Amino acid sequence: MITRAFVTFAGLIAAWQVLVWATALPIYMLPGPVQTAAALVDRYDIILWHGAVTALEIVLGLVFGTIIGSGSALLLMRFRQARRWLLPMLLVSQAIPVFAIAPLLVLWLGYGLASKVAMATLIIFFPVAATFYDGLRRTHPGWLDLARTMQASPWATLRHIRLPAALPALASGLRVAAGVAPIGAVIGEWVGSSAGLGYLMLQANARLQTDLMFAALFVLALLGVALYFAVDFGLRRLLPWLPDTRHATDME
């Protein structure tokens, strides 16, 4: 696993270097791995600071998006009125691109953390709500019959049967959410901010400090991958009963 990650990483760096040699572009158009690494080392203090801001935005967005998303799914499942009023709103909210409302959010919530967290929350909310709601609806009918013969109340059935049965679906939604979360934060930073990796990239770009921009991009990618693996690891620990049968159907 570690070796494979290392080989993939080294391969990508090599391909990048080959591209730099082949195109012979000036450094402000396409910096190579060496220049980017140098920028990373030279400017590590500001990259670290802006990276921390972006990471905080993403994590807060993930937390709020998960809470609001799973809360909405539970409401949709439990109340018919919620389905009639909330479901259309949920769909409409996805019809409006986040890009389009990003300037509005900055206008309303300011240049600080709040507008970026709101953006990340908006992006994360939908995959979480949609997958969890799907999972809640697809409970094995036999389990529900069993609960009925045991005189379970609708709440008890939701709490003890539908909810745990839907956790694998919620886990899929969370993995998707972890993957798209950085998009929300970075869009917010582009539209208007005074900190974060998106802000740093915009500033570097304007000053033709393309090597710094690449360094920030590298850290952003690293952040995304780390977030995905952290979420994946956490979910595996939380759902140990879930069978993972992918090896059974592997084609060698």
Place this chain on the structure above:
Amino acid sequence: MSAPFVLPASPHATPLAVQIRGARLAFGGVPLFSDLDFQLEAGRWTCLLGPSGIGKSTLLRLIAGLTPTGTGTISAGDGAGLEGRIAWMAQDDLLLPWLDVLGNVTLGARLRQGRAAPGLIELAHVLLRRVGLGHRANERPATLSGGERQRAALVRTLIEDRPIVLMDEPFSALDAITRWRLQAEAASLLRGRTVLLVTHDPREALRLGHRIFIMSGTPARLEAAPCPPGEPLRRPDDETFRRIEAALLGRLVAADSERQPGAGGP
């Protein structure tokens, strides 16, 4: 084999009979059965045989209150309804994969009260030991064999401690030896309760039933079938048992051909 196990302090000192009157259920306008009258004798096993698709399971589900469209009067021997007085066991063990065996067998208490009382957990351990699952109490269902899973489902049914037990082909997915053993365990553990067992296996009905009915025709009707002499658990090795089994099989094949004219007779 140890002595028959009796649940301590069962609230149903006197067994309950079940009356079904005018049961009717239709799928897409075609009645599966209508005006069906049927009785389960108190404290005895009633076995329901019939070709597949005839409506045996549906009738059982109607009694269990699991069919939203069925109609009919279903009452216990004391005149009251069946709400809260039945336990249901299906062919699928319906164990929840995220709970361990102990959590699964005490599911009813958790659904009703939010938790299982210490006394109930103790009883669960006793019953699990009784069916040979004492050492598996803290394992998840995925690690259990088919027979062990169905034994856990049997314990879950027992712990509900209801006077009426409805069993829908609970042993039909098991291998012959496991089925044979589980039939004996169920007969001993459910002694004194009113049991309705739906099955497609004539031998199972003859081994376990105090009374046997055959369901056939469209709309389906119920006919009593002869039972071998003696009390269940009967041994299948005497002459009468085998003669009745052969006759019963013939009637079932005939009922099936009547239902699907193209399928061919015996």
